[in-house]
Amino acid sequence: MGTTQLESVPEPKYWHLRTVLSEALDSEFAVGQVLPNERDLAARFGVARATLRQALEQLELEGRLQRRRGVGTTVAPPRVGVAVGSAQLGWPGAPGDAWQAEECERALAPAAVAGMLGVAKDEPVHVVRRTRVTGGQPVAADLVHIPASSVPDLTAIDAPSGPARARAVLRELCRTEFEGQDRSVELGSARADDARALDRLPGAPVLVVTTRYFGAGGTAAVSLATYRADTCRLTFGADGVEIHHTPERQAS
Known part of the structure; x- marks a missing residue:
């Protein structure tokens, strides 16, 4: 590779570098190809490694790049569509739910969640962990917090733990008359547990x-469902929010 110097521009250098890198991804690299190391890329574009990292992080956020453990930074594959869900599906675990229940434990809910549930901060709730896989790729991890008052007839005799216990809690939840839902979406950083479930790096x-x-x-x-931001775009429709993986690229 030759050395490519960046022109002097009024916009932040990392943002201009992000544009140059995006064009290079389209013309020089194939899906799944591993990028050169940071030292070589920084030398090619004549920038500090800190500037390079900012540009790479931006491209990862946009879904152009993926960082993989033991592999490095690779060109991201095309996205595939996945719906968050519709209000018509009702409770988690209802027919048509695409999530896979994995585990259930009794634990304290985060303070904000306890406030939404109307339970005391020191009152344990049922926490069901679920995952979702599309095209063989983990795309989301979910924690469903359910107070004891929502599943009053639950027993631990037949399903004390594991996926069976998780499904039992969700089945009991479905006995409650569903009255609706509301949903909010925000950008965050993967915690250690979510990173492992989604095959991503923490943060x-x-x-x-x-x-x-x-x-x-x-x-x-x-x-609390955590989706991979590098592969998702939001669609707001009549039935609520949907998240899709799409082959479309953002304009540079």
Whole structure:
């Protein structure tokens, strides 16, 4: 590779570098190809490694690049579509739910979640962990927080732990009359547990979808679903929010 010097521009240098790198990805690299190391890239473009890292992080956020453990930074593959869900599906675990229940434990909810549920901060709730896979790729991890009052007839005799216990809790939740939901979306960083579930590095950009499920005159459950931000775009429709993986690229 030759040396490519950046022109003097009024915009931040990392942003201009992001544009130059994006063009290079389109013309010089194939999907899945590993990029040269940071030292070589910084030398090619005549920038400091800190500037290079900012540009790479921006391209990762836009879904152009992926950082993979033991591999390095690679060109991201085309995106595939995945819907967050529709209000018509009702409770988690209802027919049509695409999530896979994995585990259930009794634990304290985060303070914000406890406030939404209307439970005391020191009151344990059922926490169901779920995952979602599309095209063989993990795309989301979910924690559903359910207070004991939402599943009053639950017993631990037949399903004390594991996926069976998680499914039992969700089945019992579905017995409550569903009254609706609301949903919010915000950008966040992957925690250690979410990073492992999504095959990402801790701190990678994620989209956190918080859903409150209403039943029996109050909040019956709260879901905190973490989606890979490098592969997702949001669609707001009549049935709520959808997240899609798409082959479309953002304009440079």
